[in-house]
Amino acid sequence: MKDTSQQISDLSYQLVQLLIKKNLKISFAESMTGGLFASELTRIEDASKVFKESFVVYSDQAKINVLKCKKTTIDQYTVYSKQVIEEMLLGLRKQSEADILVAVSGIAGPRTYHGLDIGTVYIGIDYQGQIINEKHHFNGDRQEIRYQTLIFTFNKLIEYLKK
Template identity: 35%
Template sequence: MHDLVKLLEKKNLTISSCESITGGAFSEALVKTEGASKVFRGGLIAYSAHSKVHLARVQLTTLQSFGAVSVETAIEMAQNAKNLFDSDMAISFTGNAGPENYENKPLGLVYIALAYNNKCLVYEYQLSGNRKQIINKCVKLTPELIKENLK
């Protein structure tokens, strides 16, 4: 995370997050990094469908049509966090860390969305491991994903 914070600071960019599957693990890792206060606007944990609709402003029709674990939900989470926190970019995490299938979607299916420069890119991963391992993998993937999009 150190390299990510330094890069955002160098480029004078701010970031925010909207987390479901990671439950705040990304935000926690970021704020443990020296200099995070210069680049991190804030994070929202929208774990339940209720919080996705009422706090993260995901459309109820999106959840009903595509589910919480979907490209569409990840996009709305990221775009709405970017607007809510007035940040230059926002990252969102939604997926299924188990122990069972959720919404008939496989264990380890994860969507990470990055809203930046008037676009939103979504990355789909099929991760293995237990809940903790899947969450940790999501967080570890994120700095490189963001850095690649800033090049």
């Protein structure tokens, strides 16, 4: 089995190549990954042909200020929810002309929050108006959870783009 670093590099390359082939652009709204998606994608040559932007909205206030998430939604459901992912995607849509939007929020640890387990991650993908909004659980330490989130999300994007 490939090591995590090589796996991420390979997936990033595949994603960039598929986006180029399909002439699509991508943007991210990252919370718990803190810019990891953007960082890994831009390590690939020609990423500039497909990558529009990434907003790192780590704090609740950043989600409110940058993506216009509603404080009432955050207060009612927490930032670790499908409802907030939906608002993150909507806010990203208003700021980006990308064809594919990705939003991620979750708990990488080391502590639990709001009764949710470490490794609880919400991932939203808006591919030309088709929205996927899912809850997942990953195991490991903080960094492993962030890497697993990227690997899962990039695999999911590649799967959709190959259809």
